[in-house]
Amino acid sequence: MNELGRLEDLPADYVAALKAQNLVPLWPNLRGVLPPGKPTLHTRATHWPYAAIRPLLIQAGEITPIEKAERRVLVLANPGHGLEKMQASAAMYLGMQLLLPGEWAPSHRHTPNAVRMVVEGEGAWSTVDGEKCPMLRGDLILTPTGLWHEHGHDGTVPVIWLDVLDLPLVYYMETSYHVNGGRQEVTPGQGERSYARGGLLPTPVFERSNKAYPMLRYPWADARAALESLAANQPPEQAVQITYANPQTGAHAENILGFYALMLRPGQTLTLPTRSPAMVFHVIEGSAHVQVTDQNFLLAEADTCCAPGYTPVTLRNASSTEATFLFIADETPLHQKLGVYETRP
Numbered sequence: 630m631n632e633l634g635r636l637e638d639l640p641a642d643y644v645a646a647l648k649a650q651n652l653v654p655l656w657p658n659l660r661g662v663l664p665p666g667k668p669t670l671h672t673r674a675t676h677w678p679y680a681a682i683r684p685l686l687i688q689a690g691e692i693t694p695i696e697k698a699e700r701r702v703l704v705l706a707n708p709g710h711g712l713e714k715m716q717a718s719a720a721m722y723l724g725m726q727l728l729l730p731g732e733w734a735p736s737h738r739h740t741p742n743a744v745r746m747v748v749e750g751e752g753a754w755s756t757v758d759g760e761k762c763p764m765l766r767g768d769l770i771l772t773p774t775g776l777w778h779e780h781g782h783d784g785t786v787p788v789i790w791l792d793v794l795d796l797p798l799v800y801y802m803e804t805s806y807h808v809n810g811g812r813q814e815v816t817p818g819q820g821e822r823s824y825a826r827g828g829l830l831p832t833p834v835f836e837r838s839n840k841a842y843p844m845l846r847y848p849w850a851d852a853r854a855a856l857e858s859l860a861a862n863q864p865p866e867q868a869v870q871i872t873y874a875n876p877q878t879g880a881h882a883e884n885i886l887g888f889y890a891l892m893l894r895p896g897q898t899l900t901l902p903t904r905s906p907a908m909v910f911h912v913i914e915g916s917a918h919v920q921v922t923d924q925n926f927l928l929a930e931a932d933t934c935c936a937p938g939y940t941p942v943t944l945r946n947a948s949s950t951e952a953t954f955l956f957i958a959d960e961t962p963l964h965q966k967l968g969v970y971e972t973r974p
Contacts, residue, residue, distance in 0.1 A: 635657050636657040636658075638657075639654065668938075668939065670709075671709045672710065672717075673708055673709035674934070674935065675709075675935045676926040677723075677933045678932050679930070679931035680929065683789070686727045686789060687787065689701055695728075695733070699737075700726060701728070702727075702792065703724065704723070705717055705723035705935075709937075714797070715796075716796070716797040717907075717935045718935060718960065720798040720907070720960045720963055721907065722741075722793070724792040725748070725790075725792075726745075726790055727787060728753050728780055729787055730752065730782050730783075734779060734781070735779060735809065735810075736756075736809070736812060737777070737778070737807050737809045738808055738810065739805070739808070740774055740775065740806055741795050741799040742772075742773050742774045742795050742884070742886065744770065744792070744794075745770040745772070745791070746767070746769055746790060746913075746956050747768045747790045748789045749766055750784065750787050751764070751766070751788065752782055752783050752784010753780060753781065753784060753788035755770050755778055756779050756781070757770065757771065758776040758813075758840075758845070759813055759814060759816035760816065760818065760846075762846040764790065767852070767853070767914075768849050769846070769852070769956070771842055771844075771847075777810055777813055779813060793886065793909065795883075795885040795886050798885060798963065821846050821847065821851070823844070824844050827855075839877075842882075843875070843876060844882075847873050852871060852890045856870075856891075856892040859871065859892075860892055860894060868899055869891065869893075869894070870889055870890065871889060872887065872888070880962075884962060885960075886959065886962060887959050887960070887961040887962050888956070888958050889957040889958075890913070890954060890955070890956055891944075891954070891955045891957055892953070892954055892955075893944060893945070893946035893952060893953040894952055895948055895949050895952060896946055897946050898943065898944070898946075899944045900943045900944075901941075901944065902972045903972060903973045904939075904972045905938045905939060905964050905970055905971045905972075906938050906963070907935065907959065909934070909935050909936075909957065909959070910928065910944075910955050910957055911933045911957075911958075912932050912933075912956075913954045915930065915953030916929050916930060916948065917945060917946055917947055917955065918943075918945040919936070919942065921934075921936045921940055922941060
């Protein structure tokens with residue numbers, strides 16, 4: 630196969646003439662944007678230990694009042710993309726957010742989709758589109774694109790959660806912005822109570838509004854019980870995973886990123902299919918070894934790591950006696966919508 634021409638092979642006056650017209654020759658750059666066989670991966674396998682993050686986050690609470698921060702967050706940045714870009718993968722942003730007792734993070738809405746995975750503490754809440762959602766460890770709370778949301782804290786201990794947003798993608802498309810608002814009026818009802826039993830949907834007798842996101846809070850108590858029930862009903866070697874889904878449509882809970890909970894039985898090793906989307910792993914309970922090609926991470930409780938797409942990943946429960954529970958976020962819905970989703974041997 631013939632080698633493509635290089636930019637330095639072109640006459641300097643020709644290159645200057647192209648630049649003057651905002652033109653770029655494709656052939657010297659073709660392999661950079663269309664590499665053979667596999668994409669160029671900037672996302673690196675990266676581990677963010679919670680034991681290192683927590684004291685820095687607590688210190689942020691001491692030196693920066695919420696009024697000056699609005700959202701007090703430490704971004705989990707992937708060095709492969711450059712720390713200044715504040716992204717964990719091509720389409721995912723991660724951040725650890727702190728709310729102290731008595732604080733209120735003002736209401737706003739924005740174009741990127743977000744979710745909150747509660748890491749520790751109690752007494753805090755998020756009001757999303759008028760629905761007040763208690764924040765308990767392991768709960769997943771949605772703040773989809775365009776919906777008003779605010780956070781408050783009526784408890785006595787710090788509350789910390791993991792933010793996952795599709796901000797890098799929305800920012801790349803030049804559609805990222807926010808709008809500030811006032812305190813929301815809380816409306817009665819909680820979505821998770823309407824969809825508390827599998828296979829049973831609430832049926833409207835009279836006309837009522839059909840929300841695009843009818844369930845905003847996914848309690849960890851329910852997700853954990855579902856995983857344990859699933860594990861008891863499957864062969865011991867089988868993977869035990871659930872998808873956070875829109876209960877009305879059966880589709881992913883949000884439209885760009887996918888969210889899951891996975892249970893590793895005591896001593897279980899699980900080799901995941903090699904797929905195109907990047908993945909984020911966060912330990913809710915227990916501990917796990919995560920192997921990404923030739924890199925190995927030991928994830929303690931509340932640790933987070935990222936694995937690039939097109940890369941083999943193996944998970945192993947670090948305990949031989951207790952189950953480990955992981956929260957997973959990935960780019961599957963986006964890849965499926967774009968038609969680029971694939972698995973490889």
